[in-house]
Amino acid sequence: MTTVAARSSSILTEPEYRIEGRDKVTGAARYAADVAMPGMLHAAFVTSPFPHARIVSVDASAARAVSGVRAVITGADTRPARFGRRLQDWPVLCWERVLFIGDRVAAVAADTPAIADEAARLVVVEYEELPAILDSAAALAEGAPILHPDSATYAYAGGARPERSHQNIQGHGVREHGDVEAGFRAAHRVYEHTFVVPRVHQAYLEPRASLVWLDGERVRVVTTNKAPFALREHMSASLGIPEARIVVDAGHIGGDFGGKGLTPDEFALYHLARATGRPVRSVMRFADDVQGTNTRHAATITLRTAVDRDGRILAHTSRVVFDGGAYAAGKPVATLMPGDAMLTLAGYRLPAARVEATTVYTNQVPAGHSRAPGQPQNSFAAESHMDLIARDLGIDPLDLRERNVVRSGDIDITGSAWHGTDGHVLLARLRAASRYDVRRKQTDETDGTGLGVALGVRHVGRGRASTVLRLENGTLELHTGVSDQGGGAHTLFQRIVASELGVPLDRVRVVREATDAVPSDPGVGGSRVTPVQGSAALDAARKLKARLTEVGGSLDGDHRLEVTGEASQEGHESSMYGYVLEAAVDVETGVVKVGRATLVADVGTVINPVALRGQLEGGFVFGLGQALMEELLMEDGRVTNPNLGDYKLPTIADAPPLDIELITEHPGPGPFGAKSVGELANPAVGPAVANAVEDASGARVMTMPVTAEKVWAALSARR
């Protein structure tokens, strides 16, 4: 008889086997683009070639005449439907105006993708071009065209939309604490710097794909969306169909990096499926994805900081302007800004601060969520700013951070007491692990080499989740609505349940199900899976354990037990991480070669040791790409490098050695003391590189990415 044992900690220390690993390696795993239905049609879209234009007329007659075309719909058929995660401002198909290159005007369903594409080309749209807003500064300029004059009519989920001072503002926030003016008056020095961060793309390799069909009263959706319950809610709101009639199935997701919380296709596919009575699928080309969906926000960030003689911060003000693009639809948070838009100097003790952030409408590709929204932008600004201050004051950059870093209870940029990693512990570990003092001396003595330091902060995920754990005929099955986007969620749940019940891993099956078969789930995002969904899995295991006495304490036999594990994680705890990395600069060419890097991260209890390292290493390389090379090059609203041949990502040959040291002894609020790790690596790479470059060469680059050409130009200007 199998009884539950005391909690098995050995399960957590063994390297994990990924539940879905075999299917992925053998090719058995099915992604949304692999799913086909009998009689399925293929969709193509007609998109705007102009960043801003009035639609004068749409003539689809030639497209409808093509053999194999089953339906052509236009904005006239879908109006007034709009979609969005919080604010529904994005038309399913435009009927009056188009607001960016790539905005959709018509959709085709046809027997093959080639026929659909051909028909889409035959739709004749007459446009009247309008003046376009191509950068965020122009959005609020006098006489700027108002891009959303009817915004008062847009649905906004969860209450009333916050007031705005200008119609081209998507979201706005101001926060102030302490006596800012007194802080600046008392300053030994005041520093002000402006930083610019460009649009970048998440660059997942799995294409976005969606398949929609009508099954009697039901609307069935297969999708790459990582938050299927949220998509169900959005479709319900946008299309006027009760949620109970929509079933969303999101299986394996081949890369997300924050971008797959918004999917623009399902809404039009529903209309096409209704018009044809057949399943309709769309698989997005990478170039269309880059030009058509939610990129990271470009930002202009001005930081102003007052310090005393020792470099201690007295007061801080900041102004952040994000280019939100044509629609705010991709942003799920109530402020309609990237989640961490207002954390402009995170991780430091701030007696007084005033932060102002704004997201504006422009005629660019809509910006949405991308890994650690708002953080890479603000981290680049803040950690570059700290280094510039240290350099000017003649204080070592790590010393300056030690003087200002938060400890528990200190007031930080949020105006509240810091709960999380003790900054001194983190920086001491970083100093030791990187052999900072020795390497500082070495790099100081070697021309063209330098060290860069950067500190990073990320909240532990919050929210509510529930999951079902079922014991039936001796088998434990955890039923979850969480799609695994590569982070290892299902393996994590299996290990938590097996560990808590003290049973071998193979006694626990994890079953992912569509929205009609499991309790509502908030989806993957916000560093939520481990602390929230993981806690729900642990709660389920504990509840099951408590009820085992009902069946004689044994897991074997033909009895059936079902419990629902729940978790609500509303605390405001944060973790810290820090980098020391070495860079060598070729002064003739500006080429930056990142050498050995050290990452220290406060991760709490480790559940998936392999995936955890993978998350940190992957986050580092992700950050390195954005630090050194990634940028969507825009020309009059058009992306000019919309392919992975020109939009380069680091390859394995470009990844420098990374030493990782984990701080595990301070438990977090997640299961068994776990924290979140998904974003404890990527945002601070950019400033660590920029800081190392200045240390190595004297060239300071104030814009991301820190390309060879920018370094070369900065060095040329100094000569």
Place this chain on the structure above:
Amino acid sequence: MTFEYHEPRELGPALDLLARHGQDAHLIAGGTATVLLLRQGLLRPGHVIGLRRIESLGGIARTSDGGLRIGAMATHRAVERSPMARAYSPALTDAFASVATIRIRNQATVGGNLAHADPAQDPPPMLAAFGATVTARSSRGERTIPVADLAVDHFTTSLAGDEIITEVVLPPIVEGTRAAYLKFLPKTADDYATVSVAATLRLASDGTVAAASIFLGAVGPTPIRARRVEDALRGRARGDIGEAAALVGEEIDPVDDARGSSEYKRRMARVWTERTLAQLLR
């Protein structure tokens, strides 16, 4: 994308198909370029002629005079790994080994590369610097074209529509000639060159430069011969090359793109020309 696919086993039928279908036919060798063009809708041929089964187009061998013959269908990887190619010149190996990734090099062919005529490719400047020629066959006959004259503009060659490149022939190397291929990659290891420099150089007995052949990639519509640099180098001693290298800026015509501004590329062409020459004169 629909077309009729042909896969002849001999060159003759391939030439006949090409002659018969003219503009409506497109050749496919390794496919690394053609498939991208097809998928992007930039090519819409009615007929695609696959060359992979034509055995006479393969092979790498030394020629009787000490040169090297590379069959048009030899892959980049095959050249990279060929002891005969390395014996001819390690710089030839370097040029092929610096193309993209192993996956691409295992698929992309030497003839396909030359016919594609992307000015940022690695092998063409090196082959041109060695004075290589291609053999072009058509149903009308055969002719020899210097690699230096093959590309005439971006993605445009001097090949006639009915011609197929069958081989590349490198002449014997004059005793004492040194060669190098340097590729400037400021972003990733698998990228196209921002600037590349291929050079061969022979020293006279007094240590001065007797002859030089220098071609640059990615800084104009075709590989560009740096004639002024070559002329200025003649008779110079090592340690006296900076002035000659500086002349490269007058010969090239780089464009602004994702790999850098025109100005930056112009400056980098000079830096990398100097570095290439310095390596050859070490």
